[in-house]
Structure formats: C-alpha cells, structure tokens
Amino acid sequence: MEITEKAPAKLNLFLDTPFNHPDGLQEWNMVMTSVDLADYVKINVVPNKVGIKVKTNTGFLPNDSRNLAYQAARILQERFKIRAKVMIEIRKHIPVAAGMGGGSSDAAAVLRGLNRIWKLGLSLEELAKIGLEIDSDVPFCVYGQTAHVVGKGEQVIPLKKLPPMWIVIAKPKLSVSTPYILNKLNHDNIQHLKIERMLDAIDKNDFDGICASVGNVLEQVTGKEYPEILQIKERMVKYGANAAQMSGTGPTVFGICSKSTRAKHIVNSLKGFCHEVYLVRTL
Numbered sequence: 095m096e097i098t099e100k101a102p103a104k105l106n107l108f109l110d111t112p113f114n115h116p117d118g119l120q121e122w123n124m125v126m127t128s129v130d131l132a133d134y135v136k137i138n139v140v141p142n143k144v145g146i147k148v149k150t151n152t153g154f155l156p157n158d159s160r161n162l163a164y165q166a167a168r169i170l171q172e173r174f175k176i177r178a179k180v181m182i183e184i185r186k187h188i189p190v191a192a193g194m195g196g197g198s199s200d201a202a203a204v205l206r207g208l209n210r211i212w213k214l215g216l217s218l219e220e221l222a223k224i225g226l227e228i229d230s231d232v233p234f235c236v237y238g239q240t241a242h243v244v245g246k247g248e249q250v251i252p253l254k255k256l257p258p259m260w261i262v263i264a265k266p267k268l269s270v271s272t273p274y275i276l277n278k279l280n281h282d283n284i285q286h287l288k289i290e291r292m293l294d295a296i297d298k299n300d301f302d303g304i305c306a307s308v309g310n311v312l313e314q315v316t317g318k319e320y321p322e323i324l325q326i327k328e329r330m331v332k333y334g335a336n337a338a339q340m341s342g343t344g345p346t347v348f349g350i351c352s353k354s355t356r357a358k359h360i361v362n363s364l365k366g367f368c369h370e371v372y373l374v375r376t377l
C-alpha cells in the first residue's frame with residue numbers, strides 16, 4: 095500500500111523560553127502555526143520483509159537513522175512489532191536547518207501515514223506522545239494546526255484558525271544550529287514576553303492584534319551573530335509588512351501582510367537581497 099502525506103513547514107508566531115529545566119532543556123511558551131510550504135512524504139510498505147529505506151531528492155540529507163522520518167518509522171515498527179519493510183520518499187521543499195521544522199514535520203507525516211496504513215487506531219494525542227521521543231517539534235507537527243505549545247514541546251493546545259493573511263518567508267544563505275543558539279541564551283538577561291495578548295487576539299480573530307503581539311526572544315541572540323537577519327526584518331517592515339519576525343532559532347524571517355499586493359511587493363524587494371523567498375498562506 096502506498097500513500098503520500100503532506101508535511102507542512104511551521105513558523106513560530108511567538109516564542110519565549112521562561113526557564114531552563116534541570117536536565118538543560120528549555121521550557122517553551124510558543125504559538126506555532128503551519129503554512130502551505132510543504133514537503134511531500136510518500137510511504138510504501140512491503141509486508142513480510144524487513145528494514146527501512148529513506149530516499150530524498152536533496153543529495154545531502156542523511157538517509158539512515160539520523161533522518162527523523164526514519165526514526166518515526168522505526169519507533170512504530172518496533173513498538174507494534176510489525177514485520178514489514180517501510181520505504182519513504184521525501185520530496186523536500188522546506189529549507190533545511192531554517193527554523194521551519196522540516197525534519198520534525200517529515201517525522202510527523204510518517205507517524206500519521208503509518209498509523210493509517212497499519213490501521214493502528216492511534217489518536218493524534220497518542221501519536222504526539224510517540225513523536226516527542228523523536229524531537230521536540232514533532233508533537234506540534236502531528237496536529238499541524240495553530241497551537242499554543244508549552245512544556246518541553248509535549249503540551250500542544252490547539253487554537254482557532256488564524257484570520258486570512260499572506261506570509262512572506264525569507265531564508266538567508268545561512269544554516270543556524272539550534273543547540274548553538276540555545277547554549278548562548280542567558281535566561282536572566284532576556285526580556286520575557288507576555289503571550290496573553292497573542293492568545294486573546296487569535297481567539298478574537300483579530301489580525302491587527304496578532305501582528306501587534308508577535309515576538310521571539312531568540313531573535314536577538316541569533317540576530318547578534320548574524321545581523322543580516324535583522325536587516326531582512328527591517329526591510330520587510332519598510333516595504334509594508336504588518337509585522338515581521340524570525341522563526342525558531344532562525345535564520346528564517348517571515349513577514350505578515352493583510353494584502354496580497356503588498357506581500358508580492360515585499361517578495362520582489364527581497365529577491366536578489368535574500369537567497370530564498372516564498373509567498374505562502376497559513377493552513
């Protein structure tokens with residue numbers, strides 16, 4: 095049996111880390127959303143054979159157990175003692191190591207897909223719990239809808255659909271290491287953000303309120319290392335974005351617009367200045 099699952103990219107509309115857990119991991123306080131820039135994950139299973147095979151169209155991503163999609167297949171195979179070979183083909187569209195959760199979304203797609211193929215009957219909640227063993231963004235990606243994410247990534251509280259908006263995504267030619275940025279973070283020196291206004295604005299379907307309450311405490315950390323990120327953000331605002339911000343640990347910056355004409359104007363103004371630029375909508 096063969097199926098294809100869509101694996102959308104995520105953006106962090108809001109990101110704060112209130113404290114460090116004793117094990118060194120961050121406590122998150124985030125609002126995340128999925129956008130229509132997506133990888134396509136084709137899954138094929140061959141009963142009574144063994145193994146996992148991953149193929150991608152990139153040439154540089156690992157095809158072995160380092161690939162998060164591979165790990166997702168292995169966990170379900172082992173946990174449910176299923177004797178079948180899993181073949182995964184990933185068509186990558188989401189930039190890698192960009193702060194857009196591409197690997198996590200591919201893993202979530204494999205969890206959802208194999209749950210269907212093998213008729214495991216697992217709820218999204220159960221899949222999210224399994225997903226946390228792979229990576230902290232997988233639980234959110236299993237749901238794939240706008241959500242308030244807290245804890246180490248395991249608590250995903252779905253929120254209302256966002257009002258219609260256009261999003262310009264700009265990825266400079268930089269790869270940012272998440273552990274490197276998180277290690278630089280000093281919780282005592284950052285100005286923590288209040289999430290209530292964002293949650294309230296989403297609840298009221300208030301576009302302006304959402305734009306007024308975006309924030310990411312990691313922007314200053316990554317922005318200090320790579321000033322280009324802050325320049326892209328400034329440029330987006332100058333060309334008319336209603337709000338602009340870095341996603342995750344970066345380097346991707348996104349701009350939110352209510353009007354498609356303005357969004358297209360920003361796309362044109364960034365081309366040539368920035369390596370990759372996309373115009374997307376929220377899901």
Ligand SMILES: C[C@](O)(CO)[C@H](O)COP(=O)(O)OP(=O)(O)OC[C@H]1O[C@@H](n2ccc(N)nc2=O)[C@H](O)[C@@H]1O
Nearest residue numbers: 118119120193198229230231246247272273276342343
């Ligand atoms: C910062 C975000 O972009 C927000 O969406 C992501 O959570 C990062 O997700 P990611 O790149 O998939 O990260 P992971 O592979 O899960 O973890 C990368 C690094 O983040 C650290 N990490 C992860 C989860 C967590 N609650 N606290 C952490 O400090 C891990 O120790 C690791 O060093």
Ligand SMILES: Nc1ncnc2c1ncn2[C@@H]1O[C@H](COP(=O)(O)OP(=O)(O)OP(=O)(O)O)[C@@H](O)[C@H]1O
Nearest residue numbers: 160161162190191192193194195196197198200342
């Ligand atoms: N299926 C996959 N797609 C992309 N990267 C993968 C995948 N599996 C493993 N990886 C590895 O994970 C690393 C970063 O992947 P990814 O693109 O998910 O990062 P990211 O966008 O920074 O994620 P986040 O927003 O969660 O920080 C890469 O170094 C890559 O080798």
